Amino acid sequence: MDINKIRKDFPMLNNNKTMQGHPFSYFDNAATTLKPKCVIDKICEYYEFYSVNSHRGDYDLAQRVDDEILKARDNVCKLINADEKEVIFTSGATMGLNQIAQGLKRFLSKDDEILITDAEHASNVLPWFRIASEIGCKVNYIPLENGRITIRNIEKVISSKTKIVSIAHVTNVLGYVNDIKEIAKFVHGYNAYFVCDGAQSVPHFKVDVKDLDVDFLVFSGHKMCGPTGIGVMYGKYELLKEIDSLLLGGGMNTEFDLCGNFGYLKTPFKFEAGTQNIAGIIGLGKAIEYLNEIGMDNIEKYERELKEYAVTKLLNEVPEVIIYNKDSEAGIIDFNYEGVHAQDMGTLLGSYGICVRTGEHCAKLLHNEIGTNSTVRASLYFYNTKEEIDRFVEVCKKGRDFLDVFFA
Amino acid sequence: MSFLLNNEMMREVIMDHYQNPRNKREADDSYKKVYMDAVSCVDKIYIQLKEENGVLVDVCWHGSGCAISTASTSIMTEILKGKTIDEANAIMEAYQNMLYGKPYNPDLLDEAIVFMNTSRQPSRISCATIGWRGVGRILNGDDTNGK
Known part of the structure; x- marks a missing residue:
């Protein structure tokens, strides 16, 4: 280097x-990273040369936008080893965690438990507090061992009531790298969903969702040389099919009628209502290319x-x-x-x-x-x-x- | 005030109020109270104030913060105690003007003059004003009676 x-x-x-x-x-x-010129240029390129909306435009420039988004999604897929239908663009890790919490709510009932740690960022605490109070279930804490999460300590708090375990891959203050592969395997042994906050890991080292076998992973573009206001939520396809989208609107439905019936598009589009942060998506795609070059x-x-x-x-x-x-x-x-x-x-x-x-x-x-x-x-x-x-x-x-x- | 305009003395005044804050105690519920929770830092300060016939008969505070927020709040309580509301408003305006680099009357500010250089570190103006803004909120009727 x-x-x-x-x-x-x-x-x-x-x-x-x-x-x-x-x-x-x-x-x-x-907090956030600086941006290389190639990312800044890529964002400007969208605004200067093909600044139109995505989806279904019957003209060349709209096609260009769709192609660029496709390429960016493909870059994300290769970066984390996910399939195209499993990669959803969000405004950032925070939105991803809120979407996951609201989506998983349907699998929870009263007295169930959600496990986090006391080293989590607010975005991996408060969405769980909210659904816990909505459902009447509980948020419990995995005790840390010298800053780390160990299987021994998960064992102390996990039970058949545990339905979700959500932890940071790398904690944002102390910077310990948790052994996600081992933890995910252990958590799945209890039939709980495993959510991983990758905001501080994906920018810094190779993260492979299939190898780690996480159910969900979120991260933010701006912490990895990309623009602000763009992030990614990865979810296993089978789960994404099951959970509801947080936002409803254009670009995510198949049809709707006067009686209030509507259908969802297939994932990832199901979760991407409204005009997306197109410049952000394209900029993030470029940032990934830049990181890969290094x-x-x-x-x-x-x-x-x-x-x-x-x-x-x-x-x-x-x-x-x-x-x-x-x-x-x-x-x-x-x-x-x-x-x-x-x-x-x-x-x-x-x-x-x-x-x-x-x-x-x-x-x-x-x-x-x-x-x-x-x-x-x-x-x-x-x-x-x-x-x-x-x-x-x-x-x-x-x-x-x-x-x-x-x-x- | 000129005796204080020596950098070394100003520094000593801040350190003294940081290490031995004045009027730092929790008063009873007969006091008006406001909780100042800074969004961007960990300063968490309660201001309490007792007013009788237009006079601030007592001003006290508790909570925690950095050197600048602690010292500025401590100094403020000493200055405002015993002042009428009109006098207090004039002092608060002068202090505010000093921090934002506008013309001000230094004679009103007593020891608070030690924060005359805070405008050099714009990110710290919020620390140097947290307690003062608290009193301002109470005087404007925006007290929450705690939290």
């Missing part, structure tokens, strides 16, 4: 971009190297830093500087051009695990460099002087 060449692909990383007078370093990739395996290997480099350097050089996830695999460093509030640390880093995120990171149950409700999260992607990490560590050393940013 030629990082300097890769960085040239990103307009945000070019032209000596600065923030607060310092070189710009983007360490907030778990190679998901290369991305994974490089990010682990960066993570290890950052953790080792921080631990060796900044004794005041407390890292909550030093042994997790993903390129996420979740930390605090002793005696300094996370947000004050975030402002200090920002004043040196380094973008991090602070707070609870949408995982508002996680403080149970790490004993603090506010952390600094530096999250890396394949365009980050060791030089950037060196600068980050130097700024971390100044933690004690965090008020300097208001007075220097």
Whole structure:
């Protein structure tokens, strides 16, 4: 991997971009990633050259749009090893999880249980809370073992009442990679549905839905160099046939009459009501091509190297830093500087051009695990460099002087 | 106020209020109360206020936040306590103007002047105003009596 060449692909990383007078370093990739020029160009291409609606246009440009969408869907299929009818475009992982929860509701009855963990993102908690209160069933938590989900701990809470288990492939704050294949197999042994939140995994390493044998997988385009407002919900065909779509409207029905009868189109169209985010779909398709050119395996290997480099350097050089996830695999460093509030640390880093995120990171149950409700999260992607990490560590050393940013 | 305009002293005032916040306690239900829950950060602050005959006889707060939100709220309670509503509104307006880089009367602001540089870090204006906005909400009748 030629990082300097890769960085040239990103307009945000070019032209000596600065923030607060310092070189710009983007360490907030778990929130959203930067976009390469080829993705931006692809989106503009749609708006400039064939900006018409999809489905049933009897003219060339409409055909072009359909072809581009088909190609994007095919790119997604190859990326996660799914079939075309199993890949549904959504506005993002959040919408996917809401659709799945509402769709699976019909299989639940009173006193059933849904299992999640307290490290889940809000989007993998609240949709379950809602259907649990609608049905009168319960949400329970798989206890974590040093940040990880283990079969031993699932065993403590799973039972014949468990109908759904929904967990993140990679947790968005701590970055532990869960052994989804093993967990899915175990959960299926209890005849429960297994839902996987891939928002922090699909962008960073190869994810194969058939190999993992998940029932559903969701992810977001903007966390993998694609545009915002586009994501994917994968579901096993047999299940997609069974569940209802969240949204009804144009492009998803076969027919309807005055008496209120209507029929669904076959999946994936059944779930794609209304005009889709066409530029988003096409942009995501391009982003996948871009990631494939670099190679998901290369991305994974490089990010682990960066993570290890950052953790080792921080631990060796900044004794005041407390890292909550030093042994997790993903390129996420979740930390605090002793005696300094996370947000004050975030402002200090920002004043040196380094973008991090602070707070609870949408995982508002996680403080149970790490004993603090506010952390600094530096999250890396394949365009980050060791030089950037060196600068980050130097700024971390100044933690004690965090008020300097208001007075220097 | 000029004695405070030294950077080192301003920094010390903020640290002092961060480490030893003033008027930080939970008052009884006779106080008007508002819960300020910042969407973008973890600041969670309750402001409580007792008003008698147009005077803010007591202002207190509890909750948690960063150095900037803690110190700014602590300083605010000291300044607003004992002021009439009209005086409080004038002070709050001056503070608001200072943070947004508009002309303001520094004589009204007492120790709150230490936040004069917050406009350099626009992302922190929300922290420096969270408690002040809470009092503003109560004075506008938008108190929730807690949550």
